[in-house]
Amino acid sequence: MRYIFNFPDIGEGLDEGTIAEWYVQKGQKIEAGEPIVNMETDKVVTDIPSPKSGVIVATYGKIGETIRVGSPLVEIEIEGVEGEAAVAEANKTEPVEEAAGVVGTLEVASNAAFLPSGDEGLENKPSVVEGKPTRKALATPVARAMAKELGVDINQIRGTGPSGRVTTQDIENYIKKQTTTPSAAQSVTQVVETSGAQVEYENLTQIRKTIARNMTQSKHNAAHMSVFDEVEVSELVRIRSKYKSVFAEKGVKLSYLPFILRALAMSLKYHKVLNSQLDLDNNRIIYKKYYNIGIAVDTEDGLVVPVVRNVDRLSIIEIARQINEISEKARNRKLTLEDIKDGTFTVTNYGSIGGQFAVPVINYPQVGILGVGRLIEKPVIKNGEITKGMVLPLSLSVDHRIVDGGEVARFLNRLMSYLEDPISLIME
Template sequence: MPVKEFKLPDVGEGVAEGELVSWLVAPGDRVEEDQPVAEVETDKALVEVPSSYDGTVEELFVEEGDVVPVGDVIISFRVGEDDGDAGGEADGADAAPGDEPRGEAEGSEPGAADADPDAADGDSEPATSSGRTFAPPSARRLARELGVDIAAVDGSGPGGRISEADVRAHAEGGGGDDAGDSGSDEAPAPTPTDVGSGGRKSAVKKRGEDGSAGSASTAAPSAGAPEPAGRETTLATPATRKVVRELGVDIDDVPTDETRDGEAFVTGEDVRAYAEALESGTAADSATEPEPVDVDAGGAAAGSATAGAGATTGTGVTDADATTGSADETVPYRGVRRTIGKQMERSKFTAPHVTHHDTAEVDALVEAREELKPRAEEAGVRLTYMPFVMKAIVAGLKEYPYLNSELREDDEEIVLKKEYNLGIAVATDAGLMVPVVEDVDEKGLFELAAEVSDLAARARERKLKPAEMKGGTFSITNFGAIGGEYATPIINYPETAILGLGAIEERPVARDGAVVAAPTLPLSLSIDHRVIDGAVAAEFANTVMEHLEHPLLLLTQ
């Protein structure tokens, strides 16, 4: 039966690559067209990737956490089979002529997968029970290495999804096969991927297939990296080559046990491990750990001069020990976090920022909200201060349109926007996201409250669509919700202004010669000084404050 490859589609407007966060299917699973098969994080949002086929998952080509360019193959499906044939026949006789699966290297013999039983053992899972098992390739590989029946593992993730930690816990709890049975001649039962393969084998040769690197300890080049390989040809995906460029290593020197079409194949994991080994000075050494340094009573090292150089004066602690005890944690700088960084850098180093600070006395606003809250609750809406602020901002933008503009440097023109689309910054686990509320001038307070609440909730759940974060003309950041009074917000380029809101709290206010406590709202307005003068910014802030201090004026908008 034919095998169809599925490439990572363009999941957003102009998105060039995405990080595969999690697989929603596993080899052997039956899928339908438009069923989500993976979650992919782009530089804008987390999106689900739907299948284009009805069929059975044949193979996953990408690990969770890998950054994949748009257009790269991520998964393959067996199509043209009935539900009852999902398991397939072992002879694979239904494979369409001329439609060889991607998994078979060009020019290889049809029976190559059967010619080396040891190779098959290295990549086979123990027999699994019937039914769907949700586990990523990394967890399945670990299960094979530990001799664990993946179907017997209790998954702790959503929908019973199995993680590597679940596999290890199952193995430590006695769920793995007895190590003493390794000499048995009985071959493991075929995995869902193997059934009906017709002798196919993956184009990528997994570590351990040749029997020389099948153990967990050699599954990846780690702490003590081997000597540089010095190959003439090395295969790698574009994403891996990008990692090579970023880390500044020679890809032909990166050790690997994987091959593709007879050539060495390097993954991003291999590159990072090799770079770390180079940095620690162990790339040219063997996998042995450094000898401990013996220090005598006077503090002198008893070992060689080289060993003595690694000892801390007067102690028995080596530099390696100190590093191990205080190792820093590294977090990938990619996805939404990298996009935020690039956007902030571009804005800060393109637009000359000036920040204007002021404070609104909002007694009347607090009273107006309290009066309207019961009515809002009857309508199923939670009324916050944000809709009032949004309407006040629109009043200011209508009077001072340069704050609702965009500077097009190449065309040497300033575009004064006639739409009032306000971006609302939302703090999420992945970083700051700015969903956009469109046509604020045409919506009422309750409608705005409901829309802001919906967008903020979906932003935190990573369910926003890329289009919902585009088209803003002015942005708001409410750092007062976390705590604080004033800040210097960075403009959401190419917009020309952003308003920061402090916390509404009672503060000392001078009234009629006396100091009294009154609710106030601190405001921090950042502007692009190429387009907006300081005086215009102050006048805009005064207009916003006037509408917040006298909420009835919002009825005129």
């Protein structure tokens, strides 16, 4: 039997990838679990392993070509009992166990992914690849309103909610898949003449398309509200300066960010709505009892947001070490899916480059993001006297649909109290 293995959904909203390298070719024998292709997405670079053993009959796609999740990757000839077992297995709906080297869970292919042995190929089986729902879709009122506003035919969307209902997330995923992509992985620039002036065109990279899509999604869905304040952190500056060399001896670069992340995690425990997610389709708020804080990292390719996990359980040096590691991986495009998923809150430290205040855009579906400005020395009042102090500007954006102004102020006050008195960060 012939088995067609489609590009699997590796999670975190990644719906397409670019073929970076083929490890197999036609006629080559392959064992289950062996990598067949290296795929580059807008967030991670990962090897995709073969779910079956057999002989490669065909590969689909050239190096540099962008393909969507669910599109064919390879066709494998499976012989004997294993081939029959594979057909039986295809009738199952459970996800197969994660194979070595792949990020996320691979879904079992449907019956249609198996072809009879012979010379006929995928091109003779169009029904293998595509099919459209024809029934009238069930959907929540919110989803119907969203589809109408965006001009989307909701009946063309396959729902994933209860009883197959179409949710707002299904609509967002559908819109993503309608986005056309260039066939080459690299950006192409072109200079043309327009009324005597020159303009330059550059195709969007994978990561830039994702940034554009996510920013639009966030502004469309979340009711952004921002507040700004300054916190006097002279004691934090003193402690960081004192222990910077100690950390360096242990191979860890100590910035102010580990203290900020620790303060955030402790503050979020007291103000749980800022560590939540709005599930409007089911009319509920999901409170998350883990504290995974994403850090916006500026790379040559664009902005990526790796995550420091369980910040509330980590010491300052452990947080610093993780920040160093994931930042380096981000700049070298070595992030895995595990590095970027399950964030509950985000920090953007634009002040390391410049600027004091901003209006950061929420990393949807999270409900809060903290912007950290440039640390500056300025006059402050202490004990009724004017003196010099080190001041850190903070900009906080929240989703006003579920976070009220009073709660924002209380959260920010608590956060600043930790930063003003950094010893308190190790006392709880």
